[in-house]
Amino acid sequence: MARIAVAATAPFGADVLRRLASRHEVVTVLTRPDAPRGRGRKVAPPPAKVVAESLRIPVLQPARPTSDVCIHSHHLDAVVVAAYGLLIPESLLHEPLWLNVHPSLLPRWRGAAPVERAIMAGDEETGVTIHETVKELDAGPIAAQRAFPVGPDDDAGVVFDRAAEVAAALLDDVLGGSPEFRPQPETGVTYADKITTADREVDLTSPPAEVHNRVRALSPHIGARTTLDGRRLTIWRTRVVDDRLELLDVQPEGKRRMTYEEYVHGLR
Numbered sequence: 141m142a143r144i145a146v147a148a149t150a151p152f153g154a155d156v157l158r159r160l161a162s163r164h165e166v167v168t169v170l171t172r173p174d175a176p177r178g179r180g181r182k183v184a185p186p187p188a189k190v191v192a193e194s195l196r197i198p199v200l201q202p203a204r205p206t207s208d209v210c211i212h213s214h215h216l217d218a219v220v221v222a223a224y225g226l227l228i229p230e231s232l233l234h235e236p237l238w239l240n241v242h243p244s245l246l247p248r249w250r251g252a253a254p255v256e257r258a259i260m261a262g263d264e265e266t267g268v269t270i271h272e273t274v275k276e277l278d279a280g281p282i283a284a285q286r287a288f289p290v291g292p293d294d295d296a297g298v299v300f301d302r303a304a305e306v307a308a309a310l311l312d313d314v315l316g317g318s319p320e321f322r323p324q325p326e327t328g329v330t331y332a333d334k335i336t337t338a339d340r341e342v343d344l345t346s347p348p349a350e351v352h353n354r355v356r357a358l359s360p361h362i363g364a365r366t367t368l369d370g371r372r373l374t375i376w377r378t379r380v381v382d383d384r385l386e387l388l389d390v391q392p393e394g395k396r397r398m399t400y401e402e403y404v405h406g407l408r
Contacts, residue, residue: 141165142217142315146188147205151361152255152300153223154187156241159308160220161195164315170211172225173201205232218315221273222307230275238273239314240280243303245269245287247324249332250278255299257332259290259357260339262349266290266299268306270314272321281321284310293379295356335362342366342375348385352378363391373403 146157147170160166169192177184185193192199200211205228211219221228222241232238244254246269251257258266267287272280286306290299313319335358342351342364355364355378363374376397377389387400398406 143167143215144315145170145211145216145219147171147219147221147224147228148188149186149225150223151187152243152304153241154191155300155304156220156222156307157188158191158195159304160311161191161197163308163312166192166195166197167216168198168200168211170200170202170205170219170224173203205229219273220311227277228273233273233275239283239311240271240273240278241307241311242269242271242278243267243300243307244332245285246271246278246282247327247329249330251332252334254332255296255303256335256357256362257330259294259296259299260353262353264290266303268303268310270307270310271324279324281323283314283319283321286310293356295359295377296362297360340365344368344385348380348383351385352380369407 141164143165144160145168146160146166148154148157149172157166157169169188171186171188171192174183174185176182189199189201205226211232216236218237218239220239220241228238242254243266244258245267249257255266265287267285269282270284271278271282274280288302288306340358340362342354344351344366355375358364359376363376365372365374367373372393374391375387376391379386379388389397390400390403391397392403
């Protein structure tokens, strides 16, 4: 059992935190400040804080991680970074060891949205990489890496769940011994840019596989959007049958999520 801190914010990081806390001593969690969320824009804690408080783990929420953050006083074996969302300054990276959990097969898909970009690209395989945190974005030497398949109908939620499970298993091995690090290959580097409003828009006249990949990449956490018969819809689930796109779950603007059949029936 290792003595660690975890830096996490998003749901993926919260999931990794929950899994790590069941098998290691997590002495503190570094996360981002509470912020307005959802339609009502009410101030709410980040998912990692919710998990930490449920496990009675102390939480630190600086606006930016600095040398004033009291992580080093805990005599840690390592700090695990998982979907934290802020760059760790180089001044903090010397002691103890900082390990980043990245849900892709680095050097493919460095950056903010590796799961979403992999699915959009139609990748049939992705994975998890545990690497040393360095100043350059997701460029540190690799301690462990494991691939897993992505099914043709797997959405981002499925891939994130699988990645969290794989990450916890890999970290057991890394934290339980003296990891050997290998440099990342210099070839095959791609970048997973942050998802934008433009990325959410789908053109239903595009190739069916392309639309299907975009929809599942943005489900269940963001949602793809389109205009159909003059109405704005969020599309949550689709399938491709005989090279034809079928809408399965949609959400009209201002209404609940429903099956496409329910939506069409409501128009009659």
